[in-house]
Amino acid sequence: MAYMMSDEEFDAAAAVALELIPPRLAARIENVAVFVEDHYQPQAWEDPETTLLGLYEGIPLTERGGEPWAMPDRITLYKDAILEICATREEVIDQIAITVVHEVAHFFGIDDATLHRLGWG
Secondary structure, three states: OOOOOOHHHHHHHHHHHHHOOOHHHHOOOOOEEEEEEOOOOOOOOOOOOOOOOEEEEOOOHHHOOOOOOOOOEEEEEEHHHHHHOOOOHHHHHHHHHHHHHHHHHHHOOOOHHHHHHOOOO
């Protein structure tokens, strides 16, 4: 059963979850903005049933060449998908924290296969 939250409650839970990111990791994150959207809209080449909890969009640190024009990288949290798998506010906060750490790992150039092996998949 999906947990229900208003947009404001979800944003507050996300703020709490972002505080759970280990300080050593958080200190290394630069020029990354976090957004919340209701749901992921699959791209034309993706299965229409694709569901994501979060998405990293940007240039991973391992691929950067000092682009002075680079826009901030973007992490999007998908509220409906996160709420669908949670039963309590605490689970929502934990899932947001896990999702953000997963997406931040992409910022650092870590791929999905490695994240799955490390238990963050």
